[in-house]
Structures are given as structure tokens and as C-alpha cells.
């Protein structure tokens with residue numbers, strides 16, 4: 001039998017009923033971020049659906065996560081304000097070290113840290129990520145990042161950004177996607193210290209930014 005997650009769906013519908021069209025229209029008018037909605041989803045545990053139970057989440061699968069977001073959208077709320085936390089999580093779960101998982105996941109599950117941003121797309125590379133030009137080079141114990149991302153959504157509303165950078169030049173690798181690395185930049189919801197942002201005014205209220213890296217220091221801890 002196919003699991004349809006009716007209990008979860010009903011809970012999401014109840015939560016979303018507290019965020020009617022007028023809430024979203026007011027945010028659209030001022031280009032505001034739905035902090036109260038994101039906090040409510042977090043406190044109810046929905047944004048931690050994919051975090052394993054041992055790290056403070058509910059340890060659900062992708063179908064349950066999809067059901068949560070489907071109900072959010074069906075209720076007229078905007079999952080786009082926070083859905084990235086669910087799909088960036090997969091990278092941390094699959095490729096993060098045990099120490100990184102222990103450090104970040106419980107805090108993300110509690111809502112103390114937001115993992116809402118990912119920097120992949122660049123002005124000269126969209127679908128073909130092998131062409132990214134942002135580089136990270138070894139610097140002492142950590143890394144120095146230089147380059148630019150574009151359409152980095154929610155970067156000003158997130159504590160952590162999943163950042164794709166080239167660590168070995170494309171001409172020195174066998175396969176185009178070899179030599180790319182993923183970093184977790186902890187930037188505390190704003191610019192500074194080698195990271196500058198510039199908002200992109202899109203027709204939808206999507207909170208996207210251009211992000212510029214000028215010797216951004218990323219710690220090398222794994």
C-alpha cells in the first residue's frame with residue numbers, strides 16, 4: 001500500500017491555516033521574508049523531516065517531505081521561502097563528516113541555525129555546473145574562496161550556505177565534474193568578511209541575491 005501521510009498532511013494544513021492570503025500579500029508588498037511562517041514550520045518539526053532521529057529530526061523519507069511541501073503550497077503558503085533546507089540537507093547527510101553532522105544537524109532541527117541557502121549557479125554557468133569559476137584554495141588550516149554566485153536565494157535569511165567551488169582547475173581533471181568541492185559557509189545571515197551580497201529584484205518575492213566572494217575564509221574543519 002502506498003503511504004499517503006494523512007496525519008502529517010492534516011497537521012500541515014492546520015498550521016498553514018494560521019497564515020492566510022493577507023499574510024502573504026502584506027509580505028509581497030514590502031518584499032518581506034516570512035520569518036513567522038518559517039519559525040512555525042521549524043518548531044512543528046516539518047523542516048527537520050529529513051534529519052535522522054539521532055540528530056534531532058523526525059527521520060522521515062523524501063515522500064513525506066514532498067507531502068509536507070505539497071500541503072504548504074496547496075494551502076496558498078510559500079514553501080519556496082524555506083524548502084531549500086530540505087534538499088540541501090541531503091548533501092550534508094550524504095557527504096558530511098560525522099563531526100559536521102553532529103555539529104550542524106541538531107541545531108538546524110531545533111531552529112537555532114538555518115540552512116536555507118545554496119550557492120551553485122554563477123553568471124556564466126547554470127545547468128552545466130562543471131563550468132563554475134568560483135575557486136577555493138588552501139590557506140593555512142582552511143580555504144580562501146573567490147568568485148561570484150547569482151540567484152543565491154535566502155542567503156540573507158540563512159546562517160549556513162552550501163557553496164560549490166572549484167578546488168582543482170577543470171583542465172587538470174579527467175571528468176568535467178571532478179575537482180569540485182562543497183563547503184559549508186557559516187555567514188550569520190548577512191554580508192561581511194569577504195562576502196558581499198546584492199539583491200536581485202525578481203517579479204516574485206523570492207529573496208534572491210548575487211553573492212561576491214573576495215578572499216572569503218572558510219574553515220577547513222571536517
Ligand SMILES: Cc1cc2nc3c(=O)[nH]c(=O)nc-3n(C[C@H](O)[C@H](O)[C@H](O)COP(=O)(O)OP(=O)(O)OC[C@H]3O[C@@H](n4cnc5c(N)ncnc54)[C@H](O)[C@@H]3O)c2cc1C
Pocket residue numbers: 117118119120121125126127128150151152153154202206208
Ligand atoms: C527564482 C530563482 C531562484 C533561484 N535560486 C537559486 C539558488 O538558491 N541557488 C542556486 O545556485 N541557483 C538558483 N537559481 C538558479 C537556477 O537553478 C538556474 O537558473 C538553473 O541552474 C539554470 O541555469 P541558467 O538560468 O543559467 O540556464 P541555462 O543553464 O543557460 O539553461 C537554459 C535552458 O537550456 C536548457 N539546457 C541547458 N543545457 C542543456 C543541454 N545540454 N541540453 C538541453 N538543454 C539544455 C536548460 O534546461 C534551460 O531550459 C534560481 C533561479 C531562479 C529563477
